[in-house]
Amino acid sequence: MREQEQRPGRPRSERAHRAILQAARALLTDEGLPGLSVDAIAAHAGVSKNTIYRRWPNKAAVLMDAFTEATSAKLEPPREGTALMRFRGQVHRVAQLMSEPAARRPFVALVAASQHDPELATALRERFVATRRAVAMGIIKEVQQEHPTASPMDPDVLIDLVYGALYYRLLITGQDLDAASVDKLLDAVLGPNPENT
Amino acid sequence: MREQEQRPGRPRSERAHRAILQAARALLTDEGLPGLSVDAIAAHAGVSKNTIYRRWPNKAAVLMDAFTEATSAKLEPPREGTALMRFRGQVHRVAQLMSEPAARRPFVALVAASQHDPELATALRERFVATRRAVAMGIIKEVQQEHPTASPMDPDVLIDLVYGALYYRLLITGQDLDAASVDKLLDAVLGPNPENT
Amino acid sequence: MREQEQRPGRPRSERAHRAILQAARALLTDEGLPGLSVDAIAAHAGVSKNTIYRRWPNKAAVLMDAFTEATSAKLEPPREGTALMRFRGQVHRVAQLMSEPAARRPFVALVAASQHDPELATALRERFVATRRAVAMGIIKEVQQEHPTASPMDPDVLIDLVYGALYYRLLITGQDLDAASVDKLLDAVLGPNPENT
Amino acid sequence: MREQEQRPGRPRSERAHRAILQAARALLTDEGLPGLSVDAIAAHAGVSKNTIYRRWPNKAAVLMDAFTEATSAKLEPPREGTALMRFRGQVHRVAQLMSEPAARRPFVALVAASQHDPELATALRERFVATRRAVAMGIIKEVQQEHPTASPMDPDVLIDLVYGALYYRLLITGQDLDAASVDKLLDAVLGPNPENT
DNA sequence: TAATAATCGAGACGGTACGTCAAGTCTTCCG
DNA sequence: CGGAAGACTTGACGTACCGTCTCGATTATTA
Numbered sequence: 001m002r003e004q005e006q007r008p009g010r011p012r013s014e015r016a017h018r019a020i021l022q023a024a025r026a027l028l029t030d031e032g033l034p035g036l037s038v039d040a041i042a043a044h045a046g047v048s049k050n051t052i053y054r055r056w057p058n059k060a061a062v063l064m065d066a067f068t069e070a071t072s073a074k075l076e077p078p079r080e081g082t083a084l085m086r087f088r089g090q091v092h093r094v095a096q097l098m099s100e101p102a103a104r105r106p107f108v109a110l111v112a113a114s115q116h117d118p119e120l121a122t123a124l125r126e127r128f129v130a131t132r133r134a135v136a137m138g139i140i141k142e143v144q145q146e147h148p149t150a151s152p153m154d155p156d157v158l159i160d161l162v163y164g165a166l167y168y169r170l171l172i173t174g175q176d177l178d179a180a181s182v183d184k185l186l187d188a189v190l191g192p193n194p195e196n197t
Numbered sequence: 198m199r200e201q202e203q204r205p206g207r208p209r210s211e212r213a214h215r216a217i218l219q220a221a222r223a224l225l226t227d228e229g230l231p232g233l234s235v236d237a238i239a240a241h242a243g244v245s246k247n248t249i250y251r252r253w254p255n256k257a258a259v260l261m262d263a264f265t266e267a268t269s270a271k272l273e274p275p276r277e278g279t280a281l282m283r284f285r286g287q288v289h290r291v292a293q294l295m296s297e298p299a300a301r302r303p304f305v306a307l308v309a310a311s312q313h314d315p316e317l318a319t320a321l322r323e324r325f326v327a328t329r330r331a332v333a334m335g336i337i338k339e340v341q342q343e344h345p346t347a348s349p350m351d352p353d354v355l356i357d358l359v360y361g362a363l364y365y366r367l368l369i370t371g372q373d374l375d376a377a378s379v380d381k382l383l384d385a386v387l388g389p390n391p392e393n394t
Numbered sequence: 395m396r397e398q399e400q401r402p403g404r405p406r407s408e409r410a411h412r413a414i415l416q417a418a419r420a421l422l423t424d425e426g427l428p429g430l431s432v433d434a435i436a437a438h439a440g441v442s443k444n445t446i447y448r449r450w451p452n453k454a455a456v457l458m459d460a461f462t463e464a465t466s467a468k469l470e471p472p473r474e475g476t477a478l479m480r481f482r483g484q485v486h487r488v489a490q491l492m493s494e495p496a497a498r499r500p501f502v503a504l505v506a507a508s509q510h511d512p513e514l515a516t517a518l519r520e521r522f523v524a525t526r527r528a529v530a531m532g533i534i535k536e537v538q539q540e541h542p543t544a545s546p547m548d549p550d551v552l553i554d555l556v557y558g559a560l561y562y563r564l565l566i567t568g569q570d571l572d573a574a575s576v577d578k579l580l581d582a583v584l585g586p587n588p589e590n591t
Numbered sequence: 592m593r594e595q596e597q598r599p600g601r602p603r604s605e606r607a608h609r610a611i612l613q614a615a616r617a618l619l620t621d622e623g624l625p626g627l628s629v630d631a632i633a634a635h636a637g638v639s640k641n642t643i644y645r646r647w648p649n650k651a652a653v654l655m656d657a658f659t660e661a662t663s664a665k666l667e668p669p670r671e672g673t674a675l676m677r678f679r680g681q682v683h684r685v686a687q688l689m690s691e692p693a694a695r696r697p698f699v700a701l702v703a704a705s706q707h708d709p710e711l712a713t714a715l716r717e718r719f720v721a722t723r724r725a726v727a728m729g730i731i732k733e734v735q736q737e738h739p740t741a742s743p744m745d746p747d748v749l750i751d752l753v754y755g756a757l758y759y760r761l762l763i764t765g766q767d768l769d770a771a772s773v774d775k776l777l778d779a780v781l782g783p784n785p786e787n788t
Numbered sequence: 789t790a791a792t793a794a795t796c797g798a799g800a801c802g803g804t805a806c807g808t809c810a811a812g813t814c815t816t817c818c819g
Numbered sequence: 820c821g822g823a824a825g826a827c828t829t830g831a832c833g834t835a836c837c838g839t840c841t842c843g844a845t846t847a848t849t850a
Contacts, residue, residue, distance in 0.1 A: 009794025010846045016796080032313040037836055048797045053838065105312060111368050112309025115302060116229040121371060129369055157385045160362040160370075165354075167369065168361030171308050172326055174318060188354045206825030207815040213827085234805055245828050250807070403799030404841040410801080426707040431831055442802045447833070499706060505762050506703025509696060510623040515765060523763055551779045554756040554764075559748075561763065562755030565702050566720055568712060582748045600820025601819080607822080628810055639823045644812065 012055070019045035020052055024066040029102045033109040036063070060113040060120050067106040068127050071097060077135045083142030085195065088186050090136060091162055092179060098170050099177045108171055133159055153189075161189055209252070216242035217249055221263040226299045230306040233260070257310040257317050264303040265324050268294060274332045280339030282392065285383050287333060288359055289376060295367050296374045305368050330356055350386075358386055406449070413439035414446055418460040423496045427503040430457070454507040454514050461500040462521050465491060471529045477536030479589065482580050484530060485556055486573060492564050493571045502565050527553055547583075555583055603646070610636035611643055615657040620693045624700040627654070651704045651711050658697040659718050662688060668726045674733035676786065679777050681727060682753055683770060689761050690768045699762055724750055744780075752780055 023045035027036050038059055042049045056062045074097050078089035097103050114121035140155040165185050169175040187193060220242035224233050235256055239246045253259045271294050275286035294300045311318035337352040362382050366372040384390060417439035421430050432453055436443045450456045468491050472483035491497045508515035534549040559579050563569040581587060614636035618627050629650055633640045647653045665688050669680035688694045705712035731746040756776050760766040778784060 006848080007794075008792075008848055010796075010848090012795070033309075034313060038838080039836065042797095046797085048799085049838080050798090050840085051796065054795085058838080108309055108312045112230075112305055115305045115368070116231060125370065153385050154381065157362075157382060160365055160382070161358045161385065164361030164363070164365030165357040166361070168357055168364055171312070172364065173322065173357075184351070185354060185357070188350050188358065203817080204825085205817070205823070207817095207827080209826065210815095235807085236805065243828095245830095246807080247809090247829090248827065251826075255807090400843075401799085402797070402843075404801080406800065428707060432833085433831065436802095440802090442804095443833080444803085444835090445801065448800075452833090502703055502706045506699055509699045509762070510625060519764060547779050548775070551756075551776060554759055554776070555752045555779065558755030558757070558759030559751040560755070561759055562751055565706070565762075566758065567716065567751075578745070579748060579751070582744050582752065601822080603821070629812080630810070633823095637823085639825085640812080641814090641824090642822060645821080650811080 013051075016045070016047050016051050017055065020047055020055070020062065021066045021069055023047075024062050025070055025102070025106075028063070028066070028106050028109075032105060038062075060110065060117060061123075063106055063113075064110060064120060064123055064127070067103075067110060070106075071103055071128070072131075074103075075132065077139075083139050083146055084190070087136065087139040087143060088183075088190075088193065090132075090139065091166070091186060092182055094132065094163070095166055095177045095179075095182045098166070104170055111171075132163070158189060162186065210248075213242070213244050213248050214252065217244055217252070217259065218263040218266055220244075221259050222267055222299070222303075225260065225263070225303050225306075229302055230260075235259075255314075257307065257314060258320075260303055260310075261307060261317060261320055261324070264300075264307060268300055268325070269328075271300075272329065274336070280336050280343055281387070284333065284336040284340060285380075285387075285390065287329075287336065288363070288383060289379055291329065291360070292363055292374045292376075292379045295363065301367055308368070329360070333360075355386060359383065407445075410439070410441050410445050411449065414441055414449070414456065415460045415463055417441075418456050419464055419496075419500075422457065422460070422500050422503075426499055427457075432456075451513075452511075454504065454511060455517075457500055457507075458504060458514060458517055458521070461497075461504060465497060465522070466525075468497075469526065471533070477533050477540055478584070481530065481533040481537060482577075482584075482587065484526075484533065485560070485580060486576055488526065488557070489560055489571045489573075489576045492560065498564055505565070526557070530557075552583060556580065604642075607636070607638050607642050608646065611638055611646070611653065612657045612660055614638075615653050616661055616693070616697075619654070619657070619697050619700075623696060629653075651701065651708060652714075654697055654704075655701060655711060655714055655718070658694075658701060662694055662719070663722075665694075666723065668730075674730050674737055675781070678727065678730040678734060679774075679781075679784065681723075681730065682757070682777060683773055685723065685754070686757055686768045686770075686773045689757070695761055702762075723754070727754075749780060753777065 020041060023041045024036070027040055027044060036059070038049055038052060041047075041062070042052055052062065056065070075090075075093055078086045078093075080086070081089065098107065110120065110124050114124050136159050137155055140158060144155075162185065166177065166182070169177060169181075175181070183193060217238060220238045221233065224237055224241060233256065235246055235249055238244075238259065239249055249259065253262070272287075272290055275283045275290075277283070278286065295304065307317065307321050311321050333356050334352055337355060341352075359382065363374065363379075366374060372378070380390060414435060417435045418430070421434055421438060430453065432443055432446055435441075435456065436446055446456065450459070469484075469487055472480045472487075474480070475483065492501065504514065504518050508518050530553050531549055534552060538549075556579065560571065560576075563571060563575075569575070577587065611632060614632045615627070618631055618635060627650070629640055629643060632638075632653065633643055643653065647656070666681075666684055669677045669684075671677070672680065689698065701711065701715050705715050727750050728746055731749060735746075753776065757768065757773070760768060760772075766772070774784065
């Protein structure tokens, strides 16, 4: 609710901001990361390079914003059903999202870039991973209250196992991430899905 | 057993080949992937750029060879102990290797590059991932013969879970991969280590 | 008289322009055309290669500008004396200029390059040859008015003979172009110099 | 008539020698000098680069041989008619030859290269220019005996004027060298052709 | 209303790397 | 030893992108 601090001079164009992120997403989708030059983003957004660098320190930071903006909406945690089913639902959503190249490509690019850019690594963890993890953690604790004996596994380990397997398949083995195989994964860690007789 | 096929002309220099891969490893370790230029590799190896491009189509392919050459020796599967202990041992070796930046950095760079280079992706799977997987698969089957009731989990799923969690921590959450936390991971999937009283 | 048309964006650096031409001249003088690389010009001028290629399509075009800029000042037509003496004076100036390697080398390089570069050939003719020719033509017509009977030769042919002999000696036979031999040449075509008793 | 000095080992292939010169001429004709690489000559001649460099010190020397071999046959001096007509005939032959790109291109390339290659310059003068000059000189002396009063011009100057104008037009102004304009040139220097009434 | 100040598009700038090409040398095996 | 084949070093090519900078022009707030 804090007041927008009023600086002198012409205010930054909201329109340009949106155009840049949108152009970044568009170019990344059709051309992959190597085809994503700042010049191209600027040209595609009808914006000068200066305008981009005034807002973001480098190309990866633009990509970071473009990615989180696009994905956050699609990853709202499920709100209905038992805790167990909501957890399974959340994992399915992530799997579904990441099986689209438009999301997988920027994600892996960010992971790669974050290996030699500590700020980016922090941003990626805080703005993408931590969110997913916090949600999952809350649900898992509910699950363990519902079924206190069922899965005595450390919630952190559980999350690492499930999301780890997901990303491993996406990034490395390249296996499909259809719903059936995600279910199989979840069954292996959580026990069989109680909703399937 | 087959004869080394003799092509006409001067044979390619074995010395140059080794120098290039060694230079690639050295530079990658010091500077990370963005600091790894073909010019620099050539200069450091005392070799012309042309000689590099005669052998590999691009920078990633050089890196691929440098990486597999360096790692394969360090990942010899354990040969002693029960199958269960040998499986645990193998996972520990991978974790230990990947916690060294000299191995983690090229690995993640290759994963990233393979997202938009199908040939590289295939090479990475065939020459690194598949090897580890085949070894693990053999051992797991032995484990399941030793303890037929213990872990009825699909071996493929099991491998995805364990290695997935490993790489997830390395690449994304950035958690430490000390022996204790790897043990915790293994315990969660396989049941507690029978060798710890 | 017309306004300098204002293009959008940062204007091209006048300083860089001058530095490039000056570096081109310096390097050509020391090392000859084969030693004149664009990289070297850029380094010597403290300018990026890009800046050179933004202005000129290739090395020869840079050389063309460097050459005409350097020579035009030295080839101002003589303004005093009879028309005949002014014509002789102009030829002497060209001979003198071209006997310096610093002028002869770029000139022959341009002639050579223009054999397979039609744009360069046109530029060379329009910006160097035509100027000299127009001046000569004007003077010759005056000469023929002064001495209507003396030299009924077609002015174009006369110019081809005199300049042709000059360049032939410079480029092909390598003979010296001292003042005496130029005079001998002029005497042969125009009749003996009236100023020498 | 001297004995071919007999060296040990396999004698050099006459066939290769011819193939190289022929390939050099062919490539120069269709592609111009920039498209004339030693690799291309070797490939086109079915010969190894080594074989070329065993015979000539560099590319220009090959070109020199290819050029003189091709032109010498076409420049046999005329043997019939008065000395004056034979001189005119020789000049016409040179003009005709040089108006073919297949001869003009290598010639100018050699002239250009000879500016920074003294050995080549010497070779060009001795093997091409001097021959033409000696022939011309002989004929001119005959002319001056036939018409002792007509043209008291120094023969060297005369040759420089005529050939100079020829090459000037070919290399620099790019004017046509049809028979009529060559005649006009000759008329200007020698007086009108006595064979045209 | 005018001055001030940060923005905007455009595009030039120095720098660095790319992947290609040619020159001339060297090294293999085969005649 | 000559020859074909082809790898080798050197060095330049022309292109692309990065992140910075300078223009004139625009659009706000402040005086």
